[in-house]
Amino acid sequence: MNELDELEAASIFILREAYNRFDDLAMLWSLGKDSNVMVWLAKKAFYGHVPFPVVHVDTGKKFKEMYDFRDRYTDEWNLRLITGDCPPVEDMDPTLPPAARSAARKTAGLKSLLEEYGYTGVIAGIRRDEEAVRAKERVFSPRGEAAEWDFRNQPPEFWNQFNTEFPPGTHVRIHPILGWTELDIWRYVRREGIPLVDLYFAKDGMRYRSLGDQDITSPVPSNADTLDAIIHELETTNTSERAGRAMDHEAEDSFERLRRDGYM
């Protein structure tokens, strides 16, 4: 097995564990490369089926290409899609910096969706190498009654045994691709032929490395217009993936505050 095979096998194990242990399970599908890889891994784990709903928490501010992609692959992949709206930014914590405050809408949208559907297991496509605070996550990460992350008191997790039990009123976030890097994702996309939104590929010297809301995500200079070119670019780059995500850079702890309150 090469490294991609090992990552794939580890993720399949986690998805199967989640499916076995949680009756009310859903997968967050943000339409980005990471969550498409996750859907693909689910199809591998369950032999062509995705036996739980995929949830799109819709800020209403995504790119048109993303909505088109969603509609096409919901059909093509035979997904059970559930969408949820987000409250207006005015309802968010005003002490947060502007972009983080805007991003917090997604947390609020997710929370109300959890309440509506009663999910106790929520699969999310975050990765340790994206952001230092995410690096401290567990694969199965318990959340409190207000969906908050008690990072000071995370339970131990070892030997492929996960914290799959939870008190009533709480839920568990499940992170099947936590150990993947951005490069792993792209190499896997290439190996498996996983479809992606076009915005990742360079047009007129710019491309999106990470896709968020239109108003708080900016493209980075790049000429990488094919999978091979993107992989080559990443093998040599020295800037981080989320450089184009405004909310990460406003204050030292803005991302930490977002995550503590239940952000993905």
Next chain:
Amino acid sequence: MGSDVMTASEPQTDPVKLVIVGHVDHGKSTLVGRLLHETGALSAEKLERLKAISAKRGQALEWAFLLDSFQAERDQGVTIDVSRIRFDTAVRPYVVIDAPGHVEFLKNMVTGAADAEAALLMVDASEGLKEQTRRHAYLLRLLGVEQVAVVVTKMDLVGYDQQRFSEIARDVRAYLQELGADPQVIIPISAREGENIAAKSDKMAWHDGPTVLEALDTFTPRCPLAFMPLRLPVQDVYKFDERRIIAGTIAAGQLRQGDTLLFSPSGKTARVESIETWSAPEKLEAKVGEAIGVTLDRQIFVERGELASHIEEAPVLTNVFRGRIFWLDDQPLKVGDTVKLRINSMDAEARVQAIERVIDTESLAGGGADAVNRNEVAEIVLRTRSMLALDEARANPETGRFVISRNFRIVGGGVISMEGYPDQREAITVRSTNITASESEIDRSARWRRNGHRGGVYWLTGLSGSGKSTIARETERQLFLKGFNVYVLDGDNVRTGLNANLGFSPEDRAENIRRVGEVASLFADSGTIVLASFISPYQSDRDRARQAAGDSFHEVYIKADLSVCETRDPKGLYKKARAGEIPAFTGISAPYEAPEAPECIVDTDADTPDESAAQLVAYIEKVCQLTD
């Protein structure tokens, strides 16, 4: 063209997962930051951010802040949780796991170290070996991390003194050797100043060993357990379409299409018909580490928790084992506690039978105790009701370990030893290949001894409405609570399954009782107290049941007058029978032959059901006692 490019940039070398452990404030995070810097793993942007965060706190460049990403970590100068980050040397990539050294966060250290293939154990040159240094060294052994290099850091604080280094190196070596470990190397460094990290230090020219990066490159990735006996824990069984797929990740060994698999503890066998795939080429064999799904050549009932192997190299079967554990819960673990045990994909309730030793990681001494407290390591004995399929840790580190959970959280883990306990598979495997001639090699008395009581058939006969079912259920409940293996057979549980093809003709009634008699006899033989509750109006039918069960048969007459039963009439059957709606109703339109010589008579005319049950419980308790 595409495939050429693909091969060229697929990573050829697997990363080694490296954990950095040691006492709090001995410079772990600083070393990691320095390693990242020296190997060019830091983005320009991260370095800028690091400078800003350091400056804000009025400090020079603080490498530790790279990994201490929580504000609380930076403000308090301690690492709270594990973080992971990648870097490459010329030889291979590494995933470095920075684990906290504060005893408060030992569970996080365990989380990080359990995943590692190699470790750097940090010792502060100015402080020497401390409590957490020793504890971490001990836990590395327990967690199975065999490759360890020791790094004596902050050498700048002791003036790069060789004498000081030698003293510490001697202490470390002595302690590790007592643990049965052999440190590969001991390296004097200064992480802050970058001495002996990537390049040899001028200030410590007396050190003739490797630098940290050189030492790392001598480590090897964990050897996968490919050439060991097959172990495939059943994770789930899928039936999304016409296929029935047994899913799991191979923990050791390999399997091929056509192999016969033995599922333990159930003991069922079947052949692998196919190894299923989706969007991947056809597969005829699978190896350790692969997450697979197989279909079988015949429909056997297997479920999550079973451990598949080849027949010749089966895992141990047992319901008791020794565990060397670490305990991470605030609440101590006590003798007699019931905990949730997870071994591979199996869950079981286990009782702490004994705590044989709580180990002092300072002195490595230890003795018996009533409880294991938080962050302690201990040797305990665990016993389960159900049979477990497992391996000893020394035979297979992967399937020879377990975790314990309590109150929704994993709170401990350990490795398995069977020292002093037999593999029970030996005792229950039929050695003869001639099945018709084979007999169980466990005799009845062995089962009785393990249960602490005799098995037996208690045959409750009586008219409809005499109170058989009520008494049987209450007796079952009371005996169960007292720890007896007890089970009720009645019309409700045999008529719907075993005897679903039988009606109420005299022939069918006789066959109904015959089958129940045989089944009850098997239950009794297996050590269970069976309460068979049936009207069974014919003495000849009851005699046949007695014949099946032999000397463990007890006829219990639940005695009540027909008139009393008719007034009770709980299901309104007598009324219907009197009205002629039910033909051949016992006592009305068909005979009831009262027992000629019952072992026990329970008269329900006068007594309440509770009194009657108490009478029966007392009788059973008396006769099922073991004599020796």
